Every structure is written in structure tokens, then in C-alpha cells.
Amino acid sequence: MKPVVKSVENPITISVDDAQLTVEAGTTVAGALIAHGITAWRSTRKNERPRGLFCGIGACFDCLVSIDGQPNQRACMVRVCEGQQVDTETAKERP
Amino acid sequence: MSQKIHVAVIGAGPAGLAAAANALAHGAQVTCIDANDQPGGQYWRHRLEQPGRQPGVQPDSTGHHDWKTYLSLRAAFDAGIAAGTLAYLPNTQVWMAQQREDERITLQLTSATAAGTQAPASTLTADRLVVATGAYDRQIPIPGWDLPGVMTAGAVQALIKGQGVLAGQRIVLAGTGPFLLPVASNVAHAGGSVLAICESADLSGWLKNLKAPLAVPAKGIEGAEYIWDLLRHRIPYKRSTVITAIHGAEKVEAVSIARTDKTGAVIAGSEERIENVDCVGLGFGFTTQLELLTAFGVATHMDVDGSLVADVDEFQLTSGANVLAAGEVTGIGGAALAVAEGTVAGYRAALGSGQAPQQSEVAKELKTISRHRAFARAMHQAHQVPDYWSGNLEEDTVVCRCEEVTAGEIIQARDELKAVDARSIKSTTRAGMGWCQGRVCGYAASCLATCGDKHEAFAQSVANTYKRPVSIPVPLGEIADLEDSPKE
Numbered sequence: 001m002k003p004v005v006k007s008v009e010n011p012i013t014i015s016v017d018d019a020q021l022t023v024e025a026g027t028t029v030a031g032a033l034i035a036h037g038i039t040a041w042r043s044t045r046k047n048e049r050p051r052g053l054f055c056g057i058g059a060c061f062d063c064l065v066s067i068d069g070q071p072n073q074r075a076c077m078v079r080v081c082e083g084q085q086v087d088t089e090t091a092k093e094r095p
Numbered sequence: 096m097s098q099k100i101h102v103a104v105i106g107a108g109p110a111g112l113a114a115a116a117n118a119l120a121h122g123a124q125v126t127c128i129d130a131n132d133q134p135g136g137q138y139w140r141h142r143l144e145q146p147g148r149q150p151g152v153q154p155d156s157t158g159h160h161d162w163k164t165y166l167s168l169r170a171a172f173d174a175g176i177a178a179g180t181l182a183y184l185p186n187t188q189v190w191m192a193q194q195r196e197d198e199r200i201t202l203q204l205t206s207a208t209a210a211g212t213q214a215p216a217s218t219l220t221a222d223r224l225v226v227a228t229g230a231y232d233r234q235i236p237i238p239g240w241d242l243p244g245v246m247t248a249g250a251v252q253a254l255i256k257g258q259g260v261l262a263g264q265r266i267v268l269a270g271t272g273p274f275l276l277p278v279a280s281n282v283a284h285a286g287g288s289v290l291a292i293c294e295s296a297d298l299s300g301w302l303k304n305l306k307a308p309l310a311v312p313a314k315g316i317e318g319a320e321y322i323w324d325l326l327r328h329r330i331p332y333k334r335s336t337v338i339t340a341i342h343g344a345e346k347v348e349a350v351s352i353a354r355t356d357k358t359g360a361v362i363a364g365s366e367e368r369i370e371n372v373d374c375v376g377l378g379f380g381f382t383t384q385l386e387l388l389t390a391f392g393v394a395t396h397m398d399v400d401g402s403l404v405a406d407v408d409e410f411q412l413t414s415g416a417n418v419l420a421a422g423e424v425t426g427i428g429g430a431a432l433a434v435a436e437g438t439v440a441g442y443r444a445a446l447g448s449g450q451a452p453q454q455s456e457v458a459k460e461l462k463t464i465s466r467h468r469a470f471a472r473a474m475h476q477a478h479q480v481p482d483y484w485s486g487n488l489e490e491d492t493v494v495c496r497c498e499e500v501t502a503g504e505i506i507q508a509r510d511e512l513k514a515v516d517a518r519s520i521k522s523t524t525r526a527g528m529g530w531c532q533g534r535v536c537g538y539a540a541s542c543l544a545t546c547g548d549k550h551e552a553f554a555q556s557v558a559n560t561y562k563r564p565v566s567i568p569v570p571l572g573e574i575a576d577l578e579d580s581p582k583e
Contacts, residue, residue: 031257050346056254
């Protein structure tokens with residue numbers, strides 16, 4: 001299925017793992033990833049299942065991701081900014 | 096001249112903004128704490144405002160109702176900031192709320208996000224507290240609901256209203272309640288396809304109590320707009336229909352839906368499958384964000400919709416001294432009700448301890464509250480969570496998303512270990528013990544543990560899921576930094 005990307009009006013660049021993404025200024029990290037067709041950025045501890053956005057408003061903590069070196073940030077609550085480094089988490093990398 | 100009353104308001108949605116604005120109007124010093132980085136809450140969530148926005152250049156109103164009300168509350172809010180009578184703490188969450196010996200209130204604050212702009216950890220003491228923390232979509236587990244692309248109906252809407260992002264191109268919405276309609280409307284306006292709205296209720300409940308909706312004509316007009324949108328965009332609205340399973344390997348790909356009888360049990364032979372689905376939005380009413388109120392031990396009750404809500408008097412005062420509540424935390428009822436309650440709460444909170452509240456000061460709001468509460472009761476009666484939703488669970492369906500506890504594990508704990516409430520389920524299976532602290536699974540775990548009880552056992556179980564002395568995850572350092580106890 002093709003990713004849901006509308007034309008970006010106010011582009012800024014963030015890094016997601018090793019990739020550079022052009023995203024819309026003012027979106028959240030979760031919104032920016034979803035706009036690029038990325039629906040999962042974490043895997044669960046027990047069954048290593050993929051997870052992404054669920055409640056979208058900061059209640060469920062399902063969308064946790066590392067942002068600028070800070071682990072376990074709610075991707076739905078943090079806005080993107082130029083040069084931001086987003087590191088997706090996998091069960092294997094977790095200590 | 097006496098010192099100003101200091102009112103702390105938690106939440107900057109419809110209720111919180113109205114409380115702040117009216118407390119300011121009655122001479123209080125106000126602090127408004129909000130997790131988001133701009134005012135509006137969920138209902139008036141909007142695109143990021145440009146810094147240094149000129150007066151008259153208004154925040155984006157795309158997809159909003161009652162935007163005029165927002166702008167007027169916002170004008171009062173901004174005027175308070177400019178005058179120094181309102182301290183606005185965005186991107187901030189309260190992780191602990193306590194009553195001091197002198198009955199003033201102490202709040203422990205932390206930054207909502209550690210990344211980006213950061214509010215320092217701090218303590219705030221106020222004379223009065225208005226809790227206007229709202230609600231989030233209530234969920235019942237469905238096989239496959241943990242697949243990426245499945246989210247709350249509120250998330251689908253928040254992405255569109257807040258960021259102009261569509262969560263998918265081919266979306267199925269499911270659950271119960273009028274809220275699914277504006278979400279479908281938002282998706283259609285943003286250019287997405289809503290393949291179906293699966294409404295679990297048969298809607299006959301509305302006919303039993305027509306007086307209440309007729310008394311709130313604005314809701315009827317809003318509803319008519321949504322129905323027009325459904326027709327115009329050819330969105331199938333399927334009554335007595337549920338999603339029985341969500342399919343996909345690494346993300347949602349298809350859903351199975353079926354019609355149900357009055358009890359919520361699937362009618363054999365009615366099953367169909369919707370293919371090429373890239374997003375599912377789920378919502379079975381709402382769960383109140385109540386833990387900061389239950390921390391004070393305030394009296395609560397189970398509302399008609401099965402939500403735990405705070406008891407309030409006619410001026411929105413809870414059973415806790417100096418603690419008021421407004422908006423969804425007193426009963427799910429929508430933004431117009433929340434604004435009226437917030438306005439009353441703001442007035443009551445600003446009164447000095449010797450002053451008696453006067454009904455005449457808030458006569459219009461008291462009328463609105465009474466009409467909208469009647470509307471909400473009719474709505475809840477027409478949109479009950481189906482009794483036998485658990486009949487669609489598979490043994491390996493995840494119930495607690497954080498700790499990945501399955502329906503099979505919970506039912507086994509109930510039947511073999513006699514874990515017959517959510518708290519026992521938590522200690523035996525870890526359901527409700529993860530990051531969200533039972534916010535998402537607390538309702539479902541309580542339903543399963545109490546075998547569908549709708550009375551005392553269920554109410555007690557749900558109440559227990561709200562016991563979160565530390566209301567959001569905070570770094571250990573912030574707890575370590577706490578002073579011993581909140582005295583003078």
C-alpha cells in the first residue's frame with residue numbers, strides 16, 4: 001500500500017536510525033513517521049511484536065521511541081525539529 | 096485587601112480553559128497545567144501555532160466545531176497570561192497530587208516530554224484545584240488489535256486535526272457512540288476512505304428517550320452534518336455490527352466484521368471480510384482520566400456508560416476539600432457540557448472561603464449542564480458496550496498491551512486462582528502493571544475478572560485500576576528529590 005504522504009509544505013529533516021526523512025514542521029514524531037508510511041517503531045519485550053501509535057494522545061505509552069538520546073519518549077507527544085535523531089527500539093537492542 | 100485565591104487548573108481542554116477563564120474573571124490568580132504544548136485539549140486540538148502569531152491571525156480551525164467558543168476562551172486565557180494573572184505551564188504533567196494539613200493542595204510537576212523544550216521538575220501549591228483532565232477512548236480487546244495500524248478512533252482524529260496527517264487511506268472505524276461520526280467525517284474531508292463504520296449498538300436506545308436529544312438542538316444539527324457527510328462520501332454505517340478479528344502479519348491488512356444480536360453475540364452467517372485495510376480506528380465510548388482525583392480519595396460513582404466518574408455538587412465541588420472537577424471526569428458528555436462545568440468550577444474555585452456560591456452567578460451554565468447531562472444519559476443508554484464482547488476473544492488475544500497478557504491468561508487466573516477483580520488479575524498476571532498502568536486494559540480486565548458484572552464488583556474493580564499514586568512514569572530522581580511530606 002502506498003504511504004500516506006501529502007506534499008510537505010514546511011520541510012525539515014530528521015534522522016530515523018540511519019535514514020534521513022523530510023517531514024512536515026509542526027508534526028509529532030509519530031505523525032511524521034506515519035506520514036512516511038512507517039507504522040511500527042518498537043518491538044515488544046516478551047513476544048517481539050511490532051508496535052507504533054495507539055492512543056495518539058499520550059495515555060497508552062505504546063509509541064515509545066528514543067529521541068535525541070532520550071529513551072522511552074512518547075512519539076505522539078514530541079514535535080519534530082530540524083536535525084532530530086529518532087532511534088527505533090527493538091527487543092534485541094534493549095539492555 | 097485580601098490576598099488572591101490561587102487556583103490550579105489541570106487540563107487546557109474545554110473544561111480547563113473555561114475554568115481558568117472564569118476563575119480569572121472572578122479575580123483569582125490561576126495556574127493552568129497541561130500536557131500538550133498548546134491549549135485546546137483533545138476537542139480543540141489544532142495545528143501547531145506559529146510562534147509570535149499576530150493578534151487576529153487565528154489558530155487553524157479546520158475540522159472544528161464551536162471554534163468561536165475556543166477563540167473566546169482563548170482570548171481570556173491569553174489576556175490572563177499578558178496580565179500576569181495566569182501562569183500557563185504547557186508540556187507539563189502532574190505526577191502526584193496531595194492535600195496538605197492546611198487543606199491547600201500540592202502538585203508535583205514533571206515535563207511531559209524529556210526531548211525538546213523541557214519544563215523543570217517542580218512543586219506547586221494552590222488554594223483550590225480544578226481537575227479537568229478529560230478522557231481517552233475506551234477499548235475492548237479484539238483479536239489482532241495489537242497490530243500496527245490499529246489505533247484508537249481518537250488517534251485517527253488527533254492526527255488529522257493536530258497535524259493534517261491521515262493514518263491510512265482505507266480505514267475502518269468500529270466501536271460505539273456518536274464520536275465515530277466526526278472521526279469518519281474528518282477522514283473523508285482529509286481525503287481518506289472510510290470503508291465502514293461498525294456501530295455495535297442497534298440505536299433503538301435513542302428512541303426510548305427522545306426528549307433528551309430534542310432538548311439539545313445543537314447536537315442534532317451537528318449530527319445532521321455528519322450524516323450528510325456519510326451520504327456524500329458513501330460511507331457505510333453498519334448498526335449492530337462489530338469487528339470480530341483484525342488480520343495481518345506485521346500490520347493490519349484486513350478485518351472480519353459480523354452482525355450481532357441484542358446481547359452482542361455474533362449472528363452466525365453474517366460474517367464478512369473487508370480486504371486491503373491499512374488502518375482501524377477503535378472506540379467504545381471513553382475512559383475518564385481520573386487518577387489525580389482518586390488520589391485525594393474523593394467520592395466516585397459508576398456512570399450509566401460504565402465509566403468511573405467523580406461525584407460533584409452543583410458547583411462542581413468534589414467531596415475533597417478545595418478540590419473541584421469539571422468536564423469528562425464528572426461524566427462523559429462532550430465539549431459544551433465541559434465548558435459549562437468548567438465555567439461553574441472556575442467561579443466556585445475563585446470564591447473566598449467565607450463566600451457562599453450564588454446560583455444566579457452561573458444560572459445559564461447550570462441550565463446547560465442539566466440539559467446536556469440528560470442528553471449524555473440518553474446517549475450512554477443507546478450506546479452500551481455490548482454484553483458479550485468477550486465471546487469474540489481468542490485465547491491468545493492480547494488484553495494488556497503493555498505486558499502482553501492474553502485473554503487466556505486472565506481467564507485462567509480468574510477461574511483457577513480466583514482473581515476476581517482487576518487488582519488480583521494484576522498481581523497474578525501483570526495485566527495493568529506496565530507503562531500505561533491499566534489505563535487501556537483496566538476496563539476490559541475488570542469485565543473479564545467480574546464475569547460481566549455490572550454492579551458493585553465491577554465498580555470496585557474499575558475503581559481499583561485508578562489507584563496510581565505516581566500517576567505517570569517519572570525518573571526515580573524526581574521521587575528521590577521529594578521533601579518528606581507536604582506540610583506548611
